[in-house]
Amino acid sequence: GGMAKRGKSAEAATSTAPPPSPSPAIKRKAKPRLEIEGYPVEGISIGGHETCVIFPTLSLAFDIGRCPQRAVAQDFLFISHAHLDHIGGLPMYVATRGLYRLRPPTIFVPKYLRELVERLFDVHRAMDQSELNHTLVPLDIGEEYELRRDLKVRAFKTYHTIPSQGYVIYSVKQKLKQDYLGLPGSEIKRLKLSGVEITNTVTTPEVAFTGDTMSDFILDPDNADVLKAKILVMESTFLDDSVSTEHAREYGHIHLFEFMFHDISRLRITLRSLKTEPFY
Numbered sequence: 619g620g621m622a623k624r625g626k627s628a629e630a631a632t633s634t635a636p637p638p639s640p641s642p643a644i645k646r647k648a649k650p651r652l653e654i655e656g657y658p659v660e661g662i663s664i665g666g667h668e669t670c671v672i673f674p675t676l677s678l679a680f681d682i683g684r685c686p687q688r689a690v691a692q693d694f695l696f697i698s699h700a701h702l703d704h705i706g707g708l709p710m711y712v713a714t715r716g717l718y719r720l721r722p723p724t725i726f727v728p729k730y731l732r733e734l735v736e737r738l739f740d741v742h743r744a745m746d747q748s749e750l751n752h753t754l755v756p757l758d759i760g761e762e763y764e765l766r767r768d769l770k771v772r773a774f775k776t777y778h779t780i781p782s783q784g785y786v787i788y789s790v791k792q793k794l795k796q797d798y799l800g801l802p803g804s805e806i807k808r809l810k811l812s813g814v815e816i817t818n819t820v821t822t823p824e825v826a827f828t829g830d831t832m833s834d835f836i837l838d839p840d841n842a843d844v845l846k847a848k849i850l851v852m853e854s855t856f857l858d859d860s861v862s863t864e865h866a867r868e869y870g871h872i873h874l875f876e877f878m879f880h881d882i883s884r885l886r887i888t889l890r891s892l893k894t895e896p897f898y
């Protein structure tokens with residue numbers, strides 16, 4: 619997995635020399651914080667092993683991997699596809715939220731997975747004799763769902779070896795129409811009460827998550843908002859010339875080299891070495 623972003627860099631840099639490294643026994647759990655466009659980002663993405671990308675301030679996780687501890691606190695979960703490194707921790711996610719008496723989570727899955735996921739939970743309920751409370755939302759490509767009054771999600775098509783989809787999270791804001799800017803509050807209130815539509819709804823793509831995909835999603839005209847999002851979380855399992863672009867495509871993945879052929883000059887790319895450690 620990998621991560622790309624556009625816009626102003628929000629990552630902090632330290633100018634002081636690093637302190638001498640303590641011995642492993644007393645080494646504190648370092649938490650290098652990744653923050654992009656004002657959103658803290660946590661999680662893990664190791665191709666074939668585990669992918670779970672968390673936006674704690676939105677209380678959501680994209681894919682669940684093996685259910686890392688930090689995913690448990692998130693109210694919303696979005697599953698991109700059913701490869702086990704992306705969905706394997708699903709029953710544990712629901713069970714652990716139950717254990718901590720957290721609100722039953724809302725889980726979004728590609729529409730075709732609905733029945734299989736329901737059966738998966740039925741099997742676990744039968745074995746575990748627990749409730750495993752949650753709300754399952756099957757979402758088809760192009761469909762939208764209101765998460766909160768100021769937040770919605772839309773599923774978009776991705777291109778992998780099995781059916782897959784990504785998600786765009788939009789902020790939804792009511793903004794006062796140009797004509798009414800500068801009016802006193804009492805006047806605005808009067809207009810509103812008289813039934814005049816004084817606001818426009820402004821939706822902004824904030825965060826997009828692809829899951830595993832070939833680069834074809836970039837060229838899909840229905841996916842324009844994906845590339846407009848402030849943050850694009852995009853897998854790039856293959857980063858260097860140890861593996862060819864053809865090989866990456868054969869396995870349904872992106873090779874970073876492919877981006878040289880796309881007009882994405884506005885896209886600035888943040889690469890984190892995820893092969894060895896999660897970006898908690």
Ligand SMILES: [Zn+2]
Nearest residue numbers: 699701778830
């Ligand atoms: Zn996959």
